[in-house]
Amino acid sequence: NSRIKMNPKKLYQDPNMESGPKWTQVKQKLSAKMQEVRITRQLSSQLPETGALLSELISKPEFISNQHERAASRAIPLGDAERTLQTTVQGIGAEAEQLANKLNNVASDEAELDEKIDRKKREYEQLQKRFAKLQVYVLNFRNLSYLRKVHDDLAKSERQRQEELEKAMRLAVEKMRLEQEKKDAIGLTEDDTDAPLVDRRQSVRKVYGNMMGGADSSESEDDGDDDIIRMEEVNNIKKEMEDDDEGVDNDYMVGITVTHADDTKDDLSSGDDF
CATH class of the missing domain: 1.20.5 (Single alpha-helices involved in coiled-coils or other helix-helix interfaces)
Structure with a gap:
């Protein structure tokens, strides 16, 4: 036993491994035979149909010829022929x-x-x-x-x-009013602080009356309906200003007339000497 030698390369080899390729060949041959069997079965089913059709085609000329011979050999009845012809006519x-x-x-x-x-x-x-x-x-x-x-x-x-x-007109009227208020404020601030209140009112009334009077005359001569509307709005502003200060308004009207008439008379009406 000690003299037994083993080859480790052949230790794990399977003796049945060589049968794999043979089994594959057997399967291929079997599938080929099955295919041949299917084809044979299909052909065998077509054979009776093909034979019957061939027999029918072969027997048809004989049937036709027999019918022709029978019709030719048969005697046609005259009554039937006449009835057929009459019906056709x-x-x-x-x-x-x-x-x-x-x-x-x-x-x-x-x-x-x-x-x-x-x-x-x-x-x-x-x-x-x-x-x-x-x-x-x-x-x-x-x-x-x-x-x-x-x-x-x-x-x-x-x-x-x-x-x-209308917007431009309102803006213009508002601008005129603001400018007039500024001018009135400037006229009040530039007067002498020692001068009487009536004299300062008179000077302010002169500036306002001269400005508005000139604007009214120029607008009435140059413009049309739009100027008339603008003048009405200016007159409304005048009325509002007159409602705010009625006493000043009376003096203002006197100041306007006196300014256009004679400056000396206006000085006398104020009652103060410069």
Whole structure:
């Protein structure tokens, strides 16, 4: 036992490993045989059908020839032949009568067709006239819609222009009022502090009256309706200012008349000497 030698390379080799390729070949051959069996079965099922069709085709000429010989050898009865011919002649006569009736009715059919054509022509003309009227109506409607749109746009632009004019007018009047207030304030501050209150009011009234009077005369001569509206707003502002100070307003009117008439008289009316 001690002399037994073992080859470790061959220790784990399987003796059945060589049978793998053989089993694959057997499977391939078996599948090929099964395919041949299927083809054979299909051909065997087609053989009876093909044989029956071939037999029918072979026997048909014999059947036809037999029928021909039988018909040729049979004697035709005269009564049956006459009845058949009479039936055929009657059918042909009925068809001829139908054709004759149709030919006779061609004139009436033509008249009916002509009447239908005339009626369709009249309907077509009426439809054409109606179509023309509808076209005119659509055109007028489109023009009217366009004119309405233009009118709306013009009215909108006119309203915007009027609003802008009114806004500009209000701004101008407000600016004039602010400037006048500034001038009044400047006139009050530049006067002598020792001068009487009546004299200072007189000087302020002179500036305000001269300014507004000149503006009224120039605007009434140069402008139209817009100037009249502006003057009305200026007069409203004057009335508001007059309501705030009624006593000063009376002196203001006296100051305006005296200023335009004579400066010396205005000095005398104030009651103070410079």
